Amino acid sequence: MLKAYKYRIYPNIEQALLIEKHFGCSRFVFNWALALQKRYYAIFGKSLSRTKIQSHLVKKKKKAKFSWLSEVNSQSLLNALLNVHTAFTNFFKGQAKFPRFKSKKIPQRSYQCPQHCTVNFEQGMINLPKLKGIKAVFSREFIGNIKPLPLVKLPQANTMQAYWLIMVKHCRH
Template identity: 80%
Template sequence: MLKAYKYRLYPNREQRVLIEKHFGCTRFVYNWALGLQNDYYKANGKSLSRGAIQSQLVAMKKTADYEWLKEVNSQSLLNALLNVHTAFTNFFKARAKFPRFKSKKIPQRSYQCPQHCTVNFEQGLINLPKLKGIKAVFSREFVGKIKTVTVSKTATGQYYASLLVDNKETLPTPTTIEPSLTLGIDLGINHLLNFSDGSKVDNPRHLAKASQRLAIQQKIFARKQAASKGYQKQKRVVARIHEKVRNSRLDLQHKITHRLIHENQATSYALEDLAVKNMVKNRKLAKSISDVGWGQFVTLLTYKASWYGKNILKVNRFFASSKVCSHCQHKLDKLPLSERDWTCLRCYTHHDRDLNASINIRQQALADLAGLASV
């Protein structure tokens, strides 16, 4: 089983300089390899192999003009070539857009070390190729073999190390799906989560709460001269607000998913297969949808469920969970988003829109599992 552990780094001045060199060199190699692939494809109608590009990189490092590439870890440069290969593979398999060049103006940066990385929990140090003894804060320890280490820098200037560890464990076999232990979950905006047992989780609206402070700081930022020190300083102030919002959202979702997996008796969770990328195209709801972070929540719940042998059931995204009566299965012709509750015209049951949707999601997931026709 592979697990990732993320720790805050506190490099000294010399280490920060070398880390920045790694960021710059890996970005240069990525852009160089991407340009090489584009030119070769235009001229020959096919792409270069990884081995051919790697041979050119090795030869280029031996020239006087590119000796500075030897100052960084060679495996990190080869990993940049692998990223180019992966980007093209994903594009040709319709999993991603065409690869783009990396800009040095983007403040978030990262590079990977696939080999020769060690940690010292007692002394609080991480050792990387070319970088020994970086101070780190270990919030938790792990046992296993380190596969890769990704060193990253946020827009606010904070350094992190994400360690991918193989702990030699195997994923447990998923438990048997039982209707009595299946929980339906409806993702919403007014309430972040609506459960089929009647409970709800309020939407904290992290971005909305920070919007006034963010607007003030962005107005100050807009008035700065692009080449001034004040511009860079104010840019970090704005980035710090966005980072706090993002961290608050992630922290809450980790706590909710932990509670669902460990403190809830349910062994299966039914969710809608939402197309979030399509939903954010609605300009009236895009900001609110992005603020709740539905995609991130589903990702966290899915991998935590797999760790503990629990099941995630997905319902078709076109299933009308809100418009169907969970009592008699009568379906409304239309139900505006502004109507938060409604009464069934056939059985006269009064429904809370979100609670009814979560019950329908649970019922439909179990029906799909049994091979029954959808409502």
């Protein structure tokens, strides 16, 4: 059985900048893959496979113009591709509308870390790929394996500060 908890995190300035980079890169990859899918759909009437889009992304990351995509966790980018693929699959099944581009202006941002995430309850820290030692406040502990982990930034009412959350899903036995 899966159970989920939300924990507030307090990243330092460097960590916050890298998290913001993850948000931006994930949004960029989502929008790029969506544009690629739209072009392909307009020409052939079907969507590209996940593996073809992934191979296009790998080629894109190797170009000097897009080398900044290598500064973030690659699995977060692959998760953005998975989101595009899922959106198109749901569209073709008639379960959702045609996918739309993600806007920079929406204050709530998120990205997902599929694996290699660890939690240290004693020190109050969460370690993510390329982000080590993020301070967190744990209201309760859990036992089990961590599943894909979304990191969310929400705007706080009447302030310029953000409210950072990490949602931990774990398998309970």
